[in-house]
Amino acid sequence: MTYFCPGCWKIIPADVKICPSCGCDLAAAEVRSYPERLIVALHHPVPETRTLAAEILGELRYRPAIGPLLARAREELQERPPDIQFLAALLRSARDCGAPAHEWQALLAQSNSRLLRKLVQ
Numbered sequence: 001m002t003y004f005c006p007g008c009w010k011i012i013p014a015d016v017k018i019c020p021s022c023g024c025d026l027a028a029a030e031v032r033s034y035p036e037r038l039i040v041a042l043h044h045p046v047p048e049t050r051t052l053a054a055e056i057l058g059e060l061r062y063r064p065a066i067g068p069l070l071a072r073a074r075e076e077l078q079e080r081p082p083d084i085q086f087l088a089a090l091l092r093s094a095r096d097c098g099a100p101a102h103e104w105q106a107l108l109a110q111s112n113s114r115l116l117r118k119l120v121q
């Protein structure tokens with residue numbers, strides 16, 4: 001089993017209490033609520049994991065996730081190439097959490113991917 005630091009997402013040994021890379025207090029990170037941990041997981045290094053985190057936040061209709069979802073979508077749009085499946089999950093979830101249409105549609109318009117448009121609809 002591989003453990004990732006919830007602060008910096010580097011691989012860490014299973015038995016440490018403080019991340020050797022960023023100093024994150026792993027015990028304190030454990031007590032975060034489930035949706036808060038999902039928001040942190042939007043930066044998970046494994047694409048399937050971060051996509052799943054975005055999808056679950058959308059299903060939960062977790063309104064406080066709107067800002068982090070849109071911010072993460074903005075970051076992903078800077079990647080060359082962006083992960084289209086992940087971007088679609090971020091924008092759908094922002095919409096499902098109640099983000100104003102103009103906000104997530106503006107990000108959708110920044111990508112010229114037809115697949116992304118299709119996945120978000």
Ligand SMILES: [Zn+2]
Nearest residue numbers: 005008019022
């Ligand atoms: Zn760390």
